[in-house]
Amino acid sequence: GENVEQHPSTLSVQEGDSAVIKCTYSDSASNYFPWYKQELGKGPQLIIDIRSNVGEKKDQRIAVTLNKTAKHFSLHITETQPEDSAVYFCAATMNTGFQKLVFGTGTRLLVSP
Amino acid sequence: NAGVMQNPRHLVRRRGQEARLRCSPMKGHSHVYWYRQLPEEGLKFMVYLQKENIIDESGMPKERFSAEFPKEGPSILRIQQVVRGDSAAYFCASSPSPNEQFFGPGTRLTVL
Numbered sequence: 001g002e003n004v005e006q007h008p009s010t011l012s013v014q015e016g017d018s019a020v021i022k023c024t025y026s027d028s029a030s031n032y033f034p035w036y037k038q039e040l041g042k043g044p045q046l047i048i049d050i051r052s053n054v055g056e057k058k059d060q061r062i063a064v065t066l067n068k069t070a071k072h073f074s075l076h077i078t079e080t081q082p083e084d085s086a087v088y089f090c091a092a093t094m095n096t097g098f099q100k101l102v103f104g105t106g107t108r109l110l111v112s113p
Numbered sequence: 114n115a116g117v118m119q120n121p122r123h124l125v126r127r128r129g130q131e132a133r134l135r136c137s138p139m140k141g142h143s144h145v146y147w148y149r150q151l152p153e154e155g156l157k158f159m160v161y162l163q164k165e166n167i168i169d170e171s172g173m174p175k176e177r178f179s180a181e182f183p184k185e186g187p188s189i190l191r192i193q194q195v196v197r198g199d200s201a202a203y204f205c206a207s208s209p210s211p212n213e214q215f216f217g218p219g220t221r222l223t224v225l
Binding site: 004006032036041042043044045046049089098099100101102103104105106 | 117119144146148153154155156157158161168169171172204206208212213214215216217218219
């Protein structure tokens with residue numbers, strides 16, 4: 001089955017810096033890769049996703065890149081703000097009728113003012 | 114449109130008791146997923162249901178755990194004879210189609 005690894009486990013940056021979180025997946029059949037932000041005591045919130053027919057996707061300060069050959073995908077946050085502080089999870093799945101998401105272990109991002 | 118609702122938000126049970134976790138999907142959503150999150154870990158898929166049907170329960174332990182999504186009412190995740198290892202956060206997610214899951218706030222189960 002699918003296995004997703006995520007690095008780093010913690011990331012501390014200064015406000016205004018960029019943050020990059022990387023994930024690798026094992027199943028070449030996976031074709032959908034969402035990223036979730038989880039704040040303390042809350043459920044995961046989808047922030048951006050990418051499908052395997054696309055190499056990059058941007059949404060304001062957030063971007064995701066996908067390298068299908070290497071089975072890597074990354075989350076890029078530019079101009080970080082203190083409210084970006086949270087735990088970020090990557091996930092992967094095959095869209096075979098439903099999404100059985102396999103999550104990474106999470107990255108705790110701390111943005112210091 | 115209210116988001117996915119889960120109750121209770123916190124549940125404390127003693128070993129051997131039953132735990133019932135409820136999930137009300139967003140209006141118009143007929144697909145429900147349940148995930149379990151252990152401390153400092155990612156979410157693990159447990160079960161996927163459509164109205165009145167269990168589609169995939171491959172992530173759910175064979176014993177003591179069951180799930181349902183009746184025609185009327187919320188989806189229920191039931192854990193019988195809880196043990197300390199069941200302590201975790203349980204999240205449900207709903208979807209209007211098999212794509213794009215919207216997560217609820219979770220139920221944090223503590224087994225004493």
